[in-house]
Amino acid sequence: xxxxxxxxxxxxxxxxxxxxxxxxxxxxxxxxxxxxxxxxxxxxxxxxxxxxxxxxxxxxxxxxxxxxxxxxxxxxxxxxxxxxxxxxxxxxxxxxxxxxxxxxxxxxxxxxxxxxxxxxxxxxxxxxxxxxxxxxxxxxxxxxxxxxxxxxxxxxxxxxxxx
Numbered sequence: 001x002x003x004x005x006x007x008x009x010x011x012x013x014x015x016x017x018x019x020x021x022x023x024x025x026x027x028x029x030x031x032x033x034x035x036x037x038x039x040x041x042x043x044x045x046x047x048x049x050x051x052x053x054x055x056x057x058x059x060x061x062x063x064x065x066x067x068x069x070x071x072x073x074x075x076x077x078x079x080x081x082x083x084x085x086x087x088x089x090x091x092x093x094x095x096x097x098x099x100x101x102x103x104x105x106x107x108x109x110x111x112x113x114x115x116x117x118x119x120x121x122x123x124x125x126x127x128x129x130x131x132x133x134x135x136x137x138x139x140x141x142x143x144x145x146x147x148x149x150x151x152x153x154x155x156x157x158x159x160x161x162x163x
């Protein structure tokens with residue numbers, strides 16, 4: 001299974017240059033900075049690409065902080081935790097990033113794990129052409145095994161489907 005992992009610098013450039021869409025992907029925390037990472041350094045970031053509207057496709061990518069290798073990746077999708085709570089850290093979870101801290105943006109009782117899709121895009125979703133989905137919001141956050149050292153945690157995303 002190939003995972004497309006983009007360096008943090010390219011991730012931040014894509015984040016800054018991404019065009020507005022007809023839907024909303026709101027970044028919860030600072031991508032690449034809010035999260036858990038080895039030594040409390042730069043955390044992997046979660047990026048949303050594509051129009052989040054009925055009848056379209058959505059792709060979620062994860063940036064990879066160098067020099068670590070991301071061995072496995074899992075996306076958690078579910079109800080948003082409001083407010084975000086500090087992520088439980090300690091073995092096996094990496095320490096919080098010293099820049100932005102590490103938070104759980106999902107309600108743990110309502111999160112569903114989604115393994116990466118086969119191919120170059122970690123997660124690819126088709127949004128059904130169903131008007132009942134308009135206005136629905138879910139949150140997402142990724143967890144990965146970095147260099148067999150500890151579990152890294154990304155920032156979160158709040159994804160609202162618009163017309």
